[in-house]
Amino acid sequence: MDICKVIIQNVIFPGMEKMKGNQIRKKLVQLQKTEKWTFKTHQYYQVQSLKKLLFHCIHHVPAYQPFISYQNEIEENPLQALEKFPILTKKDFKKDPEKYRTMGVKSEDCIANMTGGSTGEPMHFDIDRETVEWYEAARWQGLGWNGIEIGDRSIMLWNSPIELQHFHLKKYQWKERFLKNRLMIPASDLNPKKMVEYVQLINRYHPVYLYGYASSLFQFAQLMEQHSIQFNFTLKAVVSTSENLYDFQRRTMEKVFQCPIVNEYGARDGGIIAYQCPKGSMHLTMQNGVYEVVDLKQKKRVKYGEKGSLLVTDLHNYVMPRLRYELGDMVSIQKEECSCGINTPILASLDGRLTDTFIAKDGSLINGEYFNQLIRVKKGIQQFQFIQHTPQEITLKIVKGMAFSKEELEDVIFRIKERMGEKNIHIEYVDQILPSASGKVRYAIREYDLES
Numbered sequence: 001m002d003i004c005k006v007i008i009q010n011v012i013f014p015g016m017e018k019m020k021g022n023q024i025r026k027k028l029v030q031l032q033k034t035e036k037w038t039f040k041t042h043q044y045y046q047v048q049s050l051k052k053l054l055f056h057c058i059h060h061v062p063a064y065q066p067f068i069s070y071q072n073e074i075e076e077n078p079l080q081a082l083e084k085f086p087i088l089t090k091k092d093f094k095k096d097p098e099k100y101r102t103m104g105v106k107s108e109d110c111i112a113n114m115t116g117g118s119t120g121e122p123m124h125f126d127i128d129r130e131t132v133e134w135y136e137a138a139r140w141q142g143l144g145w146n147g148i149e150i151g152d153r154s155i156m157l158w159n160s161p162i163e164l165q166h167f168h169l170k171k172y173q174w175k176e177r178f179l180k181n182r183l184m185i186p187a188s189d190l191n192p193k194k195m196v197e198y199v200q201l202i203n204r205y206h207p208v209y210l211y212g213y214a215s216s217l218f219q220f221a222q223l224m225e226q227h228s229i230q231f232n233f234t235l236k237a238v239v240s241t242s243e244n245l246y247d248f249q250r251r252t253m254e255k256v257f258q259c260p261i262v263n264e265y266g267a268r269d270g271g272i273i274a275y276q277c278p279k280g281s282m283h284l285t286m287q288n289g290v291y292e293v294v295d296l297k298q299k300k301r302v303k304y305g306e307k308g309s310l311l312v313t314d315l316h317n318y319v320m321p322r323l324r325y326e327l328g329d330m331v332s333i334q335k336e337e338c339s340c341g342i343n344t345p346i347l348a349s350l351d352g353r354l355t356d357t358f359i360a361k362d363g364s365l366i367n368g369e370y371f372n373q374l375i376r377v378k379k380g381i382q383q384f385q386f387i388q389h390t391p392q393e394i395t396l397k398i399v400k401g402m403a404f405s406k407e408e409l410e411d412v413i414f415r416i417k418e419r420m421g422e423k424n425i426h427i428e429y430v431d432q433i434l435p436s437a438s439g440k441v442r443y444a445i446r447e448y449d450l451e452s
């Protein structure tokens with residue numbers, strides 16, 4: 001029996017509910033009770049929430065007050081009315097965040113949050129407790145589909161400097177260990193020398209699941225494989241989050257971890273957007289947000305199944321609402337039935353960030369995964385990072401392996417040029433590819449705006 005779990009379930013959660021009015025478990029029950037609703041019923045309630053939010057925005061949020069004339073349309077068809085509101089990019093929001101704050105809102109009702117800044121400067125914004133609770137409830141709902149309960153012991157492969165600035169490290173670790181029943185392994189400190197120590201720690205701690213960035217979990221699995229180390233027990237699941245989980249990563253993880261690999265799609269500035277069910281579908285969390293997919297150029301909504309940029313309208317954040325917020329991810333959404341019985345639309349493809357999207361010679365879009373597939377198979381290249389600084393300038397960072405050969409490298413360069421056209425490709429040999437400040441390792445980065 002896991003004493004920590006028992007205490008979390010019977011003391012900590014009831015205590016938080018009594019003293020702080022925390023409603024995560026209540027919301028979770030609500031989500032679980034309604035998860036098998038038909039799509040139409042889900043949509044009915046989603047539209048009601050959207051209507052309420054849009055009315056709030058046009059009356060109480062300075063950025064949206066100019067749209068007061070949309071009143072009738074919001075009343076009649078909120079989803080259609082939403083499309084008339086401007087798309088909000090991170091850049092736009094950062095110019096004047098205060099414009100998005102609800103007038104007269106009390107500071108004690110606002111919870112400061114920020115993005116990790118792995119793709120540039122962090123973005124600061126506020127959310128309210130209601131929003132945080134809905135995010136948490138959605139995460140527990142998704143984990144629950146995969147057999148994980150509140151309070152289950154976990155190990156996180158994480159490296160969030162944001163939290164560490166706010167809390168003293170020791171206090172933070174203590175809280176993690178005893179109030180959340182989890183231990184942290186720093187994602188930025190995964191290296192061959194520490195692997196045996198980490199695996200021993202996991203074997204001793206016996207977590208129910210691992211939770212971490214896709215790139216960190218993959219790196220962990222790779223290092224375990226290279227050193228022929230295995231866990232001495234079976235995990236219920238490994239949950240990958242915050243980044244695109246590529247098929248090659250999933251395959252390696254399945255082979256090494258010997259358990260289901262579950263994908264969580266969420267973002268600090270977008271909440272828990274979709275969760276993988278045991279049948280492998282990524283179900284959208286319709287109760288938390290309205291998700292639109294628009295094409296990159298015209299910014300018009302695309303049909304179900306077509307790819308585009310994801311816009312998120314969080315339905316619960318009343319302190320600083322962001323309508324049609326462009327998260328910066330390329331996705332497609334499908335309305336298919338899933339045999340698990342949950343009837344929310346499915347995130348059919350998640351192609352990663354827009355900053356991982358490149359333009360081919362013929363004008364079509366290439367996902368960063370293309371470079372992965374191209375370079376990963378080269379035996380002499382241990383690690384790489386592809387960075388496109390401008391439309392013409394590319395740097396390819398390479399960690400040479402024992403079998404490195406000029407022919408392989410020339411083949412890589414030839415294929416990049418074949419797909420992307422004639423470019424200046426600078427090769428930089430490095431000892432390792434360092435994770436960004438957030439702890440994530442990125443394989444392909446575009447540093448210029450697609451529109452420019």
Ligand SMILES: [Zn+2]
Nearest residue numbers: 277281338340
């Ligand atoms: Zn499903």
